[in-house]
Amino acid sequence: MQGKKDYQEKLFIRFQLSDYVPADNFYRRLRSILDLSFLYDSTAKYYGNEGQKSIDPVVFFKLMLVGYLENMNSDRRIIITSRMRMDILYFIGYDLDEELPWHSTLSRTRQLYGEETFTAIFKTVLKQCIDNGLVAGRRQAVDSVLVKANAALSSVVERQILDDAAGYGKELDAHTEKLSSDNIIHLPDHLSASQASAKQKPKPVNQARVSPSDTDARISYKPGKVLALNYLSQVSVDTSNHVITHIQAFHADKGDGQCLPEILTQTVNTLKENGLTVHEVLADSGYSSEPGLLALIEHQIEGYIPNRSGYKDDREGFTYDKEHDRYICSQGKYLTFRHFRAKGNGLHKLYKTSVSDCATCPLKDSCTNPSTGTKVIRESAIKDIYRQMQQRVQSSKGRKMRKVRQGTVEPVLGTLVNFTGMKKVNTKGIAMANKCMIMAAVAYNLKKLLKLKPSPNKNSKTKPSGSLDNPFYNLITRFHRTTNAFIATLLPFNRNGQTTFWSFAR
Structure with missing residues (x-):
């Protein structure tokens, strides 16, 4: 019915x-x-x-x-x-x-x-992961991802206009009580400064433009992505079970190499509080920078970071004389060390020929600078460290570490962005964005804590009970589990109370 x-x-x-x-x-x-x-x-x-x-x-x-x-x-x-x-x-x-x-x-x-409250929750959950054997601490993989800011690209204005408007507002507030009904309010003269500066050299996009709704957001993009206002999220992941050990928000126009020293310091200190020591750090070539490599040495960490694309170990046509710290060109002339020069976040050494050496050189037109008549070579002050890193990355272990990094931190970033609410922050300001990223990492680690069991020790080679080192033992054991009664008829012999393939063969 x-x-x-x-x-x-x-x-x-x-x-x-x-x-x-x-x-x-x-x-x-x-x-x-x-x-x-x-x-x-x-x-x-x-x-x-x-x-x-x-x-x-x-x-x-x-x-x-x-x-x-x-x-x-x-x-x-x-x-x-x-x-x-x-x-x-x-x-x-x-x-x-x-x-x-x-x-x-x-x-x-x-x-x-404050941010310290959110960080305390992250460290509490991380400690639980460590106590449950999910974090080894020895090897960390570092990578970054752009996170959309809560501001539209269409809201961006010239920074000069925003500064002038803010200055004018302060002046207006300061003189409000002195103004009478007959006064006529004129814009201050400095508002026309943008016209005078139009002939100057254009500034980088984020120095010249800003979003009034979120002044900490930065215009940035990655290949294949749309230009947008973003924040940069830097993530450190333990390679043993892919648990996040540190996460932090940076301005999106900051390079990965600039962020690495702070990421290393924070990660090392956090794990040190739990009795763990970092020995190796894996990252891509974006993190190859002098501050980053020096930070690795400071913390006594072995890095596996490919050198950036512009790195040159050898100079074609020039031989380096390490004993005298100079270069020798193909014509036998010396490029001697002159002085150091800061460039970006690094320090460079300048090697230069004299004008008289290059004056009669047959390669002068193709080799020297036309304005100075000399040849200049710029080298990083830590060239030896770059060379050691290159050799380490190209070794068999270095090639293996590259695959480990790709299989560790990149899936974690994909999970954070697509499944843990970190595609876009719903707050304003870098401090608030950092809180959002921390909570996303806490949620990710909690999922790991509830779902992922500690990986077994790979060095442990305990044999199952009853194994007699016979090559067919595992196959028979598997078959025995599914066809218990049938195997019992095939293996009637008993050795020490346990049926084995060895007794059957005997």
Whole structure:
């Protein structure tokens, strides 16, 4: 007989969330391992002793985690989704009939707490990963990804105009009380300065233009990507089980090599707090820079970073004389060391010939600078370090480390951007962007903590019980598991109470 459901809402009902959230539910398991009670003491300084009660700090951070775990970067969507999910309500400690905080409370509380509070949560979860054997600490892979800022490219204006407008606003506020109704307000003379500077050399795009809605966002792009206002997220990942050991926001117009020293310092210190030491760092050629390589030496870390494309180990037509620190050209003339010169973030050594040496040279027209009549070679002051790095990268271990890096940090970045709500930040300013990135990394590590088991020790070669080093043992064992009764008839002989292939062969 056909059934028909007759639904009538009950006036009274006994209901307990814990009875309806399965034991293997993700959020139930997460609630059992995540202890954020320390937040009550660390956030007490942000509140007074009077007034209305604020949102519970533990509830706030759990709602933040829900956003990143569910790949949502909208506070409004977080509240709407949480209201409809029993497992999320159980995770944050709310009943069905309790009203959730207003979505604007989340954004205000995010601005209220300092970065140190978000970092403390990251370190707490990282320590749990370390205690569960998911982090070895020995080898770290570093890479970066552009994260869209919460500002449109169409909002960008000339920085001079923004500065002039801000200056004019201050002047107007300072003289408001002195102005009478008969006064005529004229724009200050310096507003026309942009016309005078139009003939000057154009500045780099991010020095000349800025977004008024987010002055920390920078115009940047990568090959195959659209030009946009972005932040740069630098991520350090442990290669053993792909757990994030550090994440930090930088301005998007900053090079990877410029960021490496700070990333190394933060990662080394964080792992040192947990008794782990970093021995190797893997990165791509974008991190090849003098500050980065010197930072590796300072921390006594062995790096595997390919030299940048412009690096030259040998100069065609010139031989380096290491004993006298000079170059010798094909005509036997010397390019002697003259002085150091800073270039970008590095220090270069300049080698130069004399005018008299090049005056009668048959290669003068193709070799020397026409304006000076001399030949100049610029070399990095740490050329030997670059050469050692090149040899290390080209070794068999170096080629292996390249594959390890690609298989470690790049999938992590893809997961953060596409599945953990880090494609775009929903905040303004680099400090707020850093908070968002930290919480995305916390959500990623929590997933690892709940799903990924520690990898077995590769050096361990324990043999299964009953193995007699017979090459066919594993095949017979597999077959025995699926056809237990049949194998028992094939192997009637018993050795020490255990049926083996060896006794059958015997």
